[in-house]
Amino acid sequence: MKNKNVVVIGGGTGTYTVLSGLKKYPVNLTAIVSMADDGGSTKLLREEFGILPPGSVRPALIALSNAPQTLAELFNFRFHRGSLNGHNFGNLFITALTEHFGSFEKALEEAGKILKIQGQVIPSTLQRVRLVAELENGKIVQGETNVDVPKHDGTLRIKKIWLQPPGKANPRAVRALKEAHLIVVGPGDVFSSILPNFLVQGMKGSFQRSKAKKVYVCNIMTKFGETTHFRAESFLNTMEKYIGEGVFDYIILNTKKPPVERVKKYEKEKAEFVEGNPKEFKGRDFTIIRKDFLRKTGFIRHDPDKLAKALISIF
Amino acid sequence: MKNKNVVVIGGGTGTYTVLSGLKKYPVNLTAIVSMADDGGSTKLLREEFGILPPGSVRPALIALSNAPQTLAELFNFRFHRGSLNGHNFGNLFITALTEHFGSFEKALEEAGKILKIQGQVIPSTLQRVRLVAELENGKIVQGETNVDVPKHDGTLRIKKIWLQPPGKANPRAVRALKEAHLIVVGPGDVFSSILPNFLVQGMKGSFQRSKAKKVYVCNIMTKFGETTHFRAESFLNTMEKYIGEGVFDYIILNTKKPPVERVKKYEKEKAEFVEGNPKEFKGRDFTIIRKDFLRKTGFIRHDPDKLAKALISIF
Numbered sequence: 001m002k003n004k005n006v007v008v009i010g011g012g013t014g015t016y017t018v019l020s021g022l023k024k025y026p027v028n029l030t031a032i033v034s035m036a037d038d039g040g041s042t043k044l045l046r047e048e049f050g051i052l053p054p055g056s057v058r059p060a061l062i063a064l065s066n067a068p069q070t071l072a073e074l075f076n077f078r079f080h081r082g083s084l085n086g087h088n089f090g091n092l093f094i095t096a097l098t099e100h101f102g103s104f105e106k107a108l109e110e111a112g113k114i115l116k117i118q119g120q121v122i123p124s125t126l127q128r129v130r131l132v133a134e135l136e137n138g139k140i141v142q143g144e145t146n147v148d149v150p151k152h153d154g155t156l157r158i159k160k161i162w163l164q165p166p167g168k169a170n171p172r173a174v175r176a177l178k179e180a181h182l183i184v185v186g187p188g189d190v191f192s193s194i195l196p197n198f199l200v201q202g203m204k205g206s207f208q209r210s211k212a213k214k215v216y217v218c219n220i221m222t223k224f225g226e227t228t229h230f231r232a233e234s235f236l237n238t239m240e241k242y243i244g245e246g247v248f249d250y251i252i253l254n255t256k257k258p259p260v261e262r263v264k265k266y267e268k269e270k271a272e273f274v275e276g277n278p279k280e281f282k283g284r285d286f287t288i289i290r291k292d293f294l295r296k297t298g299f300i301r302h303d304p305d306k307l308a309k310a311l312i313s314i315f
Numbered sequence: 316m317k318n319k320n321v322v323v324i325g326g327g328t329g330t331y332t333v334l335s336g337l338k339k340y341p342v343n344l345t346a347i348v349s350m351a352d353d354g355g356s357t358k359l360l361r362e363e364f365g366i367l368p369p370g371s372v373r374p375a376l377i378a379l380s381n382a383p384q385t386l387a388e389l390f391n392f393r394f395h396r397g398s399l400n401g402h403n404f405g406n407l408f409i410t411a412l413t414e415h416f417g418s419f420e421k422a423l424e425e426a427g428k429i430l431k432i433q434g435q436v437i438p439s440t441l442q443r444v445r446l447v448a449e450l451e452n453g454k455i456v457q458g459e460t461n462v463d464v465p466k467h468d469g470t471l472r473i474k475k476i477w478l479q480p481p482g483k484a485n486p487r488a489v490r491a492l493k494e495a496h497l498i499v500v501g502p503g504d505v506f507s508s509i510l511p512n513f514l515v516q517g518m519k520g521s522f523q524r525s526k527a528k529k530v531y532v533c534n535i536m537t538k539f540g541e542t543t544h545f546r547a548e549s550f551l552n553t554m555e556k557y558i559g560e561g562v563f564d565y566i567i568l569n570t571k572k573p574p575v576e577r578v579k580k581y582e583k584e585k586a587e588f589v590e591g592n593p594k595e596f597k598g599r600d601f602t603i604i605r606k607d608f609l610r611k612t613g614f615i616r617h618d619p620d621k622l623a624k625a626l627i628s629i630f
Contacts, residue, residue: 077414096392113383
């Protein structure tokens, strides 16, 4: 696997998980992250500084960091008082670098040096884009943060999403896809984190044309408003609808159901365990890797090491 | 000079100059900095987070930093837009660390690690103190920032300054003074930067009792409202009034008058070149080091290398 190029596409916690697991192997890591984020601290910084969303590159930077623990911790630190309330320190860091150097890409490069990252983090586009969703009742929802946390009752499904303006793929992202040996899509928020990467002009085609092995890592939990009641098959179908039918060579599915008390903690946010029967995928042309990928304790997420092991086994 | 302990007392740009010059020599450097600052970005952060002033430790941290240039530059970066307008990034950095670790001293220690500082930066006190000044007309001025930039017409001299509450000397500062071989006081703002260090209980005594050689580096320019029309002798007399008569073993005086066009730039802020005739010090029991210490271009400040060379020659 030495000198193999692995590209991870996503943006949030899921990308963090994949990268922190893969980081332990001697592969060249590239994270391509969505630039559609516009919530919280990022929203204010986008509005006031007109910069690309710092919040989207942060998890990938931290995952790849080999800097002392304190600096990585600090990057995730959020102010809870005063006029800085709600601001994430990592976001301020990236904003200060962008203001100082006059370029988001240069800022990202310098942040990478300071955090001593092992690999690279590439914004899927360098243009300012906005995520728009149409719900099944025809209602239009503007902005990633409104797709992410539904303002309606949450029972309405998302019919379609697109970017406004569409934005062009970052040439560096295109090159990374071309040179990749393995591309990992997900896990992560389907509409607000993963798919926006593929909506910029040129990304879908570059992904399809890449000779890399392509893996989709299905989420373990649904997300209310985005993927309410989704089964594994619904996740895959949604991916294929936007990225192309039959694009994936491998599908990674978790089989381990978490104990009731862990699932119970998700009741408030109406998230459910993702069920999936391999029979649902009968006749499809990909390899299914079904295993226990569950983290032992805490949040119901993929265990970084188990996931990385399965991904590396693909080589 | 190897393994000699050099302590620099001050806080602002002057301390930055001394430290960046001395850093090139194999001495153990300690900066003791005033905790009375309360202006600008620091003011807001003190009010909102109740922390010690991050702005006072910043110049010393940057001077001692061996981290990549970008990080040091970033520490000095100031936001000029939006809700972060006026905030210095280094101050936000130290505030985030203080919030994260729950202690200013721990934050300072961690900031030192991240910036890979060569030496240590010690707050003169760990208590929250406030600088108070009495002008010659009896008027009381509250707060360092109001002493620093006079709100009155600036012709009134400062009669007396003190801290409210007085604050206790940081035991680490006391130890550093005790173990010092050389203590450098100044250059820097006399009332708003240097002297507040000596106003905390225990500092003056520790300084006097220290067996170190003690040097006073006289400012090159006066500061309107603080040291209006001061000559070298007035600087020294003011120092001795607060720290004790005859405490200094060496006085460093600049002899080189800057060209008119450089002085002209200071007319707006009513700062003047500090004149000094060695005869004024006749009969005093210290060695005078009179030389050209002037920086070649730009701000009228000490040249870090010339100053360091003179200081090191004292060993």
